[in-house]
Amino acid sequence: MNYHRLLNLVISLGSVLLENGAETYRVEESILRIFQSHGVENTEVFVIPSMLIVTIRPSDTEKVYTQQKRIRSRGTDLTKISEANDMCRYFCIHDLSLDEMEAAVQRIRKGPVYSQSTLYIAYAITGAGFSLFFGGSMMDAFVALFSGALVKLIFDQMGKMGHNAFFTNVLASAVITLIAELASISPLAVNMDTTIIGPMMLLVPGMALTTCMRDIIAGDYISSLVKMLEVIMIGLGVALGAYLAMSGFALVL
Amino acid sequence: MELFLHYFSETFAGLIVPVLVAFVACIGFGIIFNIRGRNLLLAAGCGAVGWLVYLVVVHYSSEILACFLGGVAVSLYAEIIARPRRTPSTCFMIIGMLPLVPGAGVYYTMKYLVQGDYTAFGAKGLNTLACAGAIALGLMWVISMVRLLLHIQQHKRRKKLQK
Numbered sequence: 001m002n003y004h005r006l007l008n009l010v011i012s013l014g015s016v017l018l019e020n021g022a023e024t025y026r027v028e029e030s031i032l033r034i035f036q037s038h039g040v041e042n043t044e045v046f047v048i049p050s051m052l053i054v055t056i057r058p059s060d061t062e063k064v065y066t067q068q069k070r071i072r073s074r075g076t077d078l079t080k081i082s083e084a085n086d087m088c089r090y091f092c093i094h095d096l097s098l099d100e101m102e103a104a105v106q107r108i109r110k111g112p113v114y115s116q117s118t119l120y121i122a123y124a125i126t127g128a129g130f131s132l133f134f135g136g137s138m139m140d141a142f143v144a145l146f147s148g149a150l151v152k153l154i155f156d157q158m159g160k161m162g163h164n165a166f167f168t169n170v171l172a173s174a175v176i177t178l179i180a181e182l183a184s185i186s187p188l189a190v191n192m193d194t195t196i197i198g199p200m201m202l203l204v205p206g207m208a209l210t211t212c213m214r215d216i217i218a219g220d221y222i223s224s225l226v227k228m229l230e231v232i233m234i235g236l237g238v239a240l241g242a243y244l245a246m247s248g249f250a251l252v253l
Numbered sequence: 254m255e256l257f258l259h260y261f262s263e264t265f266a267g268l269i270v271p272v273l274v275a276f277v278a279c280i281g282f283g284i285i286f287n288i289r290g291r292n293l294l295l296a297a298g299c300g301a302v303g304w305l306v307y308l309v310v311v312h313y314s315s316e317i318l319a320c321f322l323g324g325v326a327v328s329l330y331a332e333i334i335a336r337p338r339r340t341p342s343t344c345f346m347i348i349g350m351l352p353l354v355p356g357a358g359v360y361y362t363m364k365y366l367v368q369g370d371y372t373a374f375g376a377k378g379l380n381t382l383a384c385a386g387a388i389a390l391g392l393m394w395v396i397s398m399v400r401l402l403l404h405i406q407q408h409k410r411r412k413k414l415q416k
Contacts, residue, residue: 129278
């Protein structure tokens, strides 16, 4: 058994999971399980949302293999998590060669994503849908449609410039609030509150919130603390953005 | 019986529109999180189920209990559907709890702060926190129970193998 390649493979599978927002215990369990099914008894895995450290001591050699991987990009792709999770179980049951396993991990990594235009439509529909959901009128939803799509544009552009999540959310929430304020004094005469809440749901860190809770249940307090801080910072950013836009608007009027 | 049917149809009509809207909004979120195929509809269904439970309970009881039971419904649905779909239950849970998240509560809390209405700010803020806590509690309770059940199942299987 080529332990170097096995370790490489496992690290790349683990980083697929982690980069797409999987919980810490899921990554650790997946890695442990693969090594167990390949007959490596002594495995130590340490995972936090930004780092992956794996050390193995196979019983048939004297050598110790270790590898670390720093995770820099963090996105959300539930299909990739689901496929990587499924693939890991498949590796454990079926006896695949290393080449086959590497090809499978590469296939997951290059998995399909929705096109940009579909994503814009999804952002718009979600913004409008939640605005209706919180009791808005059709007109509110119509305005929310545009601010929803604008949120996507801001996320993309700020992501390209490498700004952090806090300032991105400050800007996005300020823009949403400004659009709603302008629409409410324009002849459209929308309800300001529901027009803001709908698109603002797009900024809710739902992924971090859920994985944070699951990490607490699993006992991974470091990871859950990191994610809790993420949730708090995003929440503060959203509140700050709306606060700035609202008080700025009140000042101008 | 007639009275019951009349009552039922009236509440039903009142329920179906918000649940449908929740379903559509959840589909949008599912696309943003790159859920594909049948899982997308199932995840949006998770949101619809959670919101249905919330609406029914809030009609008879308090908001906090509705949030708790909504959280329980979402996580139960996610855990049950996850096994046959061979997908982590988290994928459904994330989408499912979005309608329950007190987004409006957070917004109004902040709005009262901007307006300088500190009484309303405190009341709304506490209410929002309690709702969020109730959802989290509902989720955690079901997840812990499921983990316990799975652990017992594994233990039994291991014992059988040893025999």
